[in-house]
Amino acid sequence: MTARSLATGASSGERAASPSVWSRIWQNDAPGYLFLLPWFIGFLGLTIGPILTSLYLSFTHFDLLTAPRWAGADNYVRMFTNDAKFFASMRVTVFFVIFSVPLKLAFALAVALLLNRGMRGLPLYRALFYLPSLLGASVAIAILWRQIFAGDGLVNQVLALFGIQGPSWISNPNTSLWTLIFLSIWQFGSPMIIFLAGLRQIPQDMYEAASLDGAGRWRQFWKITLPLLTPVVFFNAIIQTIEAFKSFTPAFIISGGTGNPINSTLFYTLYLYQEAFGYFRMGYASALAWVLLAIVGLFTAFSFLTSKYWVHYDD
Known part of the structure; x- marks a missing residue:
């Protein structure tokens, strides 16, 4: 036997005895996968599983009491051709999104600009202004809002002091619907905190240079602050728009779960809830949910595609 064959045999024996690449990876990463196992179980069982089930149910007739019956695209056809409440809820939701999101962002930016001036007790003001964002979507706040805007509520009591009879x-x-828009604007704390963080990142020497060139505060805002803040504006706009499309609790509490008067507060999510848990049309409600997902996805994609024309990054 030659020395070459002996060397070859020895190397083959070493390869056979040494663990494979996959086994070494598993030995190194096994503890990490074990720690991630609860998350994987939750992700598959509580996220992916319900999503796929909802997609299947959207093509069926299902009432929770009997087995799902395959219906093909009947739910979607009915939705777009023979469901007046679908279009009414979509109209109300789009109106809510168009007015509530810009007004909330404008108000949040105004408060952030005020807080950015370095006033005393800034942490306290930040906490107080952020508090409505934590409480605004709660049932208690919705009930309070209903009492404030009722016929004998606080708003009309204040108007009566000036001789005005409020409705x-x-x-x-x-x-x-405007009462719900005002409630949404009142929850300005979350975007305000993000705006304040973005304002703190703008170099102060740019304002000093602009002041030396004779630029006033208004011109500095439009030429320095707003362009450099557009990434934050874009982020807040995406997040707040998605949240506005998903808004449910205020409309449910204030309207008593009906969307009245005359479907003026019939949010899309409220109509979805009525179909699912009021009439037990789970298949149709699943189809409504997937249409909402498609609408939010299209809006997000359109926003990212057009952001290159108005969002300015450092590079």
């Missing part, structure tokens, strides 16, 4: 704001179809 029942939540019972009037012309004003009921």
